[in-house]
Amino acid sequence: MKYKGNAEGAAAELLFSGITASVRQGERIALIGTSGQGKSTLLRVLARLDLHDGGRIALHQRSSEESDAREWRKRVCYVAQQAVMLPGSIEDNLRTASRLHGQPYDDELAGRLMGCLGLEHLDISKRAADLSGGEKQRVSLVRSMLLGSELLLLDEITASLDKNSARKVEETLDEWHQTRGTASIWVTHDLEQAQRVSDRTWFMANGTLAEDAPTDAFFEQPTTEAARSFLQLPNSTVSL
Numbered sequence: 001m002k003y004k005g006n007a008e009g010a011a012a013e014l015l016f017s018g019i020t021a022s023v024r025q026g027e028r029i030a031l032i033g034t035s036g037q038g039k040s041t042l043l044r045v046l047a048r049l050d051l052h053d054g055g056r057i058a059l060h061q062r063s064s065e066e067s068d069a070r071e072w073r074k075r076v077c078y079v080a081q082q083a084v085m086l087p088g089s090i091e092d093n094l095r096t097a098s099r100l101h102g103q104p105y106d107d108e109l110a111g112r113l114m115g116c117l118g119l120e121h122l123d124i125s126k127r128a129a130d131l132s133g134g135e136k137q138r139v140s141l142v143r144s145m146l147l148g149s150e151l152l153l154l155d156e157i158t159a160s161l162d163k164n165s166a167r168k169v170e171e172t173l174d175e176w177h178q179t180r181g182t183a184s185i186w187v188t189h190d191l192e193q194a195q196r197v198s199d200r201t202w203f204m205a206n207g208t209l210a211e212d213a214p215t216d217a218f219f220e221q222p223t224t225e226a227a228r229s230f231l232q233l234p235n236s237t238v239s240l
């Protein structure tokens, strides 16, 4: 699905292939696997921020080729691990979605989400560039949530947060999911977090989606040796 070229024109290497999967409305997926498997790349492909070299992605049966990229990115929103703040104040950043998509800015909702994520102390007229890494990450999450997407692609969004703040992010997204039915694919290396925030787990290994299973089943009884090894479970006789 996505090629990884290396320098000096050497033969391109297939990063992953043969992935067939779907996300149901309101479903919460944890995407896990060892570093370098292509989890972030898969999210970026799904958000149409990276181009796939083959295969098809579709939203409600409409393929990416038939859909307007801007409209797609409003409905499928990628939240990066390294939050990028736009020039201007925190409020300017929060207003991005409404400005870009010509929709009214919900001041009350923005304030509520900032509070839920432990950012109520921030003066939103402050320069966004001056925020700490963890603050930027949460402001960027609020900015994305204000888009009202139906699928959030969350790329290690709590990686630079303390435990307390990370829990607030999880709780806020859980409430968001309960009240709005927003689906998510959450890339995380924290396996306890993966179990808390998902109904289904996608496990990437060996250049493909090696397992796609309900989260409880995956963690109790993974079916591949790759997953057993990843979860540090004893070997079984189950084959890859």
Ligand SMILES: Nc1ncnc2c1ncn2[C@@H]1O[C@H](COP(=O)(O)OP(=O)(O)OP(=O)(O)O)[C@@H](O)[C@H]1O
Binding pocket: 003, 004, 005, 015, 033, 034, 035, 036, 037, 038, 039, 040, 041, 042
């Ligand atoms: N645009 C690109 N061109 C070439 N190689 C790329 C590109 N994007 C990512 N890669 C490479 O593809 C591989 C997968 O990267 P990716 O960040 O998707 O993995 P990951 O599973 O999310 O890793 P991690 O868990 O460490 O964040 C890495 O070796 C990376 O260097």
